[in-house]
Amino acid sequence: MAVDTAPVAGNAAPPQARAPRRQFTLPGGSVISTFLVLFLVIASFSVEGFASTRNAGFLLLDVVAVALIALPLTLIVVTGEIDLSVASVVGLSSAVMGKLWFAGLSLQTIIPLCLVLGAVLGAVNGLLVTRLGLPSLAVTIGTLALYRGLAFVVLGDQAVADFPREWTRWAIGSIGGTGIPNAVLPLLVLIAVTAVLLHATPIGRSLYAMGNSEDAARFSGIDVGRTKLWLFVAAGVVSALGGVFWTLRYGSARADNASGLELQVIAAILLGGVSIFGGSGGLLGVLAGALLLASVRNALQLVNVPSDVLNIVTGVLLIVAVVAPQVAAGVRTRTRARPR
Amino acid sequence: MTSFLTARRLQGVITGSAVAALVLTTAACGGTTRESEAAAPASGGGSEASASADPDAAIPEGLAIAFLPKQLNNPYFAVADGGGEKAAGELKAEYSEVGPSEASASSQVSYINTLTQQGADVIVTSANDPNAICSALDQARAGGAKVVTFDSDTDPECRDVFINQATPDGIAETQIDLMAEQIGGAGKVAILSATANATNQNAWIELMKTYAAEKYPEMEIVTTVYGDDEDEKSFQETQGLLQSTPDLKGIISPTTVGISAAARYLSGSEYKGKVALTGLGTPNQMREFVKDGTVTAFALWDPADLGYLAAYAGAALSAGQITGAEGETFEAGELGEYTIGADGEIVLGDPTEFTADNVDEFDF
Numbered sequence: 001m002a003v004d005t006a007p008v009a010g011n012a013a014p015p016q017a018r019a020p021r022r023q024f025t026l027p028g029g030s031v032i033s034t035f036l037v038l039f040l041v042i043a044s045f046s047v048e049g050f051a052s053t054r055n056a057g058f059l060l061l062d063v064v065a066v067a068l069i070a071l072p073l074t075l076i077v078v079t080g081e082i083d084l085s086v087a088s089v090v091g092l093s094s095a096v097m098g099k100l101w102f103a104g105l106s107l108q109t110i111i112p113l114c115l116v117l118g119a120v121l122g123a124v125n126g127l128l129v130t131r132l133g134l135p136s137l138a139v140t141i142g143t144l145a146l147y148r149g150l151a152f153v154v155l156g157d158q159a160v161a162d163f164p165r166e167w168t169r170w171a172i173g174s175i176g177g178t179g180i181p182n183a184v185l186p187l188l189v190l191i192a193v194t195a196v197l198l199h200a201t202p203i204g205r206s207l208y209a210m211g212n213s214e215d216a217a218r219f220s221g222i223d224v225g226r227t228k229l230w231l232f233v234a235a236g237v238v239s240a241l242g243g244v245f246w247t248l249r250y251g252s253a254r255a256d257n258a259s260g261l262e263l264q265v266i267a268a269i270l271l272g273g274v275s276i277f278g279g280s281g282g283l284l285g286v287l288a289g290a291l292l293l294a295s296v297r298n299a300l301q302l303v304n305v306p307s308d309v310l311n312i313v314t315g316v317l318l319i320v321a322v323v324a325p326q327v328a329a330g331v332r333t334r335t336r337a338r339p340r
Numbered sequence: 341m342t343s344f345l346t347a348r349r350l351q352g353v354i355t356g357s358a359v360a361a362l363v364l365t366t367a368a369c370g371g372t373t374r375e376s377e378a379a380a381p382a383s384g385g386g387s388e389a390s391a392s393a394d395p396d397a398a399i400p401e402g403l404a405i406a407f408l409p410k411q412l413n414n415p416y417f418a419v420a421d422g423g424g425e426k427a428a429g430e431l432k433a434e435y436s437e438v439g440p441s442e443a444s445a446s447s448q449v450s451y452i453n454t455l456t457q458q459g460a461d462v463i464v465t466s467a468n469d470p471n472a473i474c475s476a477l478d479q480a481r482a483g484g485a486k487v488v489t490f491d492s493d494t495d496p497e498c499r500d501v502f503i504n505q506a507t508p509d510g511i512a513e514t515q516i517d518l519m520a521e522q523i524g525g526a527g528k529v530a531i532l533s534a535t536a537n538a539t540n541q542n543a544w545i546e547l548m549k550t551y552a553a554e555k556y557p558e559m560e561i562v563t564t565v566y567g568d569d570e571d572e573k574s575f576q577e578t579q580g581l582l583q584s585t586p587d588l589k590g591i592i593s594p595t596t597v598g599i600s601a602a603a604r605y606l607s608g609s610e611y612k613g614k615v616a617l618t619g620l621g622t623p624n625q626m627r628e629f630v631k632d633g634t635v636t637a638f639a640l641w642d643p644a645d646l647g648y649l650a651a652y653a654g655a656a657l658s659a660g661q662i663t664g665a666e667g668e669t670f671e672a673g674e675l676g677e678y679t680i681g682a683d684g685e686i687v688l689g690d691p692t693e694f695t696a697d698n699v700d701e702f703d704f
Contacts, residue, residue: 049457058453106371161471161495164377172475250445250472259444301454307412307441 029273029285036288043299050299053179061181063294069242069265071194072235074286077269079210080278081136086239087261088147089121093243095151098160098253114240122236126229151255160253171248195283211278268293271321393668399659403433405651406455408465411443416643419704423647430673431655445472452476456483462654466491474498486657490650500657500664501684503650505641510690512547514639519590522616522636526558527589530581532602534569534595544594567598574601582611593619603629623694623702630696639691646688649675
């Protein structure tokens with residue numbers, strides 16, 4: 001503990017620079033959570049069919065993949081990096097899963113192989129970013145196209161769909177008719193692990209430190225490169241797991257599975273109050289962001305809002321979420337400046 | 341030193357969870373492979389024959405009929421759904437059209453879920469993936485909805501009936517007959533197809549060859565070239581055909597991209613009006629070439645009829661007039677009576693032929 005705080009005390013600049021951000025981000029998560037609760041209450045009363053166990057099940061099932069991939073990606077964004085290739089890893093993992101299943105391997109062999117594949121894909125991202133010092137935005141835009149391309153090489157425009165019923169039923173089934181999807185349980189475990197890692201360990205604090213000032217983090221003895229490399233590996237593994245889940249949920253392995261999912265995940269993260277520049281934000285906000293986006297879509301669909309309008313609403317929500325903190329920060333500094 | 345500690349710790353956490361995941365998945369059970377699944381007796385299966393049909397049942401008013409196309413803002417589906425809306429009007433049903441803005445299976449699933457939640461009576465859909473929307477459709481049917489697929493079918497277990505635009509035989513024969521009429525049943529004919537591995541086109545071409553050999557022995561199909569459903573490539577392939585086969589009498593292009601590219605080349609060349617062109621095209625793409633005399637007649641099913649028939653089939657299912665079993669019949673408004681074929685398939689009929697006389701009546 002002492003080791004972690006000491007460098008910060010030794011360096012006068014970062015804590016001052018960080019203080020206002022910190023003040024803002026913690027409420028950021030609670031602002032979005034309040035929004036979510038408000039929206040759920042209003043929608044329950046005003047949208048017919050919104051508040052029912054069946055609809056909750058549909059809604060949660062749509063959130064699972066987004067929330068799952070948001071976990072490692074939040075950590076990456078907190079360090080000031082980005083991984084745009086996550087959805088392509090989902091697609092490639094799905095394609096490989098289909099190909100291997102078709103070749104006669106057992107799911108018990110295929111799933112670990114997919115996770116290993118995800119680790120390798122993540123490591124490629126991580127090595128390019130940390131060893132070659134390339135910007136993660138550029139690297140992962142490249143691998144976004146590369147991994148999706150490989151998925152099409154593996155499976156072409158074919159679909160593999162004869163996965164065992166017990167597995168696909170599990171993926172869409174709910175826990176004892178409560179409407180809560182089976183997949184939520186393992187997701188909760190991963191959420192708990194990630195939350196503890198980010199918010200209650202030195203590792204978590206080092207991620208924020210990197211996001212605020214990589215140089216300062218390096219001077220305080222954090223191995224920035226190594227940590228980031230492992231974060232990219234984690235994102236690869238979790239995305240590959242997402243690919244396995246996606247394949248079973250839709251009962252269809254395809255190269256184009258989950259295309260565009262990265263934008264939904266990043267939207268949830270930004271809406272959740274995580275700064276795209278790194279250094280601030282929390283997991284609670286991200287999960288609330290993911291739930292809010294899905295709930296808004298679900299409620300608007302129930303009242304027959306056309307999909308184009310839906311996209312517009314999602315886009316506006318996102319812009320508001322990104323602009324609001326800037327405005328709030330601006331207002332705060334001005335009001336603070338006035339009395340002097 | 342903290343540097344190593346933190347990084348190592350993170351490394352440990354990740355490897356730890358990865359190993360845990362591996363152990364969990366491996367320990368789950370003895371190994372599920374494709375073979376072991378195939379060996380197991382097939383479970384589940386359609387709800388066919390569970391209820392008996394009552395051909396005289398009246399169609400109730402106010403049925404909620406929802407059209408879920410592959411994607412919105414696609415002209416083909418806009419016309420098809422328009423046909424559905426017309427039928428819904430005649431049936432005094434509540435028509436709605438919902439769908440994703442991008443053609444993906446996963447987004448269709450969320451719309452199916454919404455329709456299930458809203459309690460739709462009939463869902464008419466064209467599947468982006470024959471399997472991915474299956475479990476969602478199962479839930480919708482469990483909730484009381486009748487499911488009609490059109491244009492692109494799902495696994496037959498997941499829907500009540502499928503409206504097939506035309507049989508492969510019907511498509512092949514219509515095109516050969518159209519060509520034979522234009523060239524007097526004799527001469528060299530070439531085919532301009534889509535890609536070399538396009539399933540539909542290849543099946544049609546085989547049937548066209550067989551049918552032509554039988555019915556028009558003097559018509560000779562000399563070659564098949566592939567424009568890859570790209571305008572430019574199809575244009576160049578047409579040019580190549582006319583140069584390589586100087587005495588070519590006609591070109592058949594069973595793809596909308598190919599026929600319009602070929603028509604554009606012919607209309608600007610010396611072969612205009614001399615080399616016949618027919619195939620599958622849309623009236624909007626072909627209108628100018630029919631009017632300038634490049635093309636006499638071409639064919640395609642009318643998507644509006646497809647949607648119209650789908651809506652009537654859905655209403656008949658919902659009313660209990662049909663259950664989706666082979667041999668059942670129902671009335672589809674102005675299109676007349678239809679009979680359900682094997683696997684719950686209903687064939688719309690032979691493609692509609694378009695000529696200078698009727699091309700202006702269609703907008704798609």
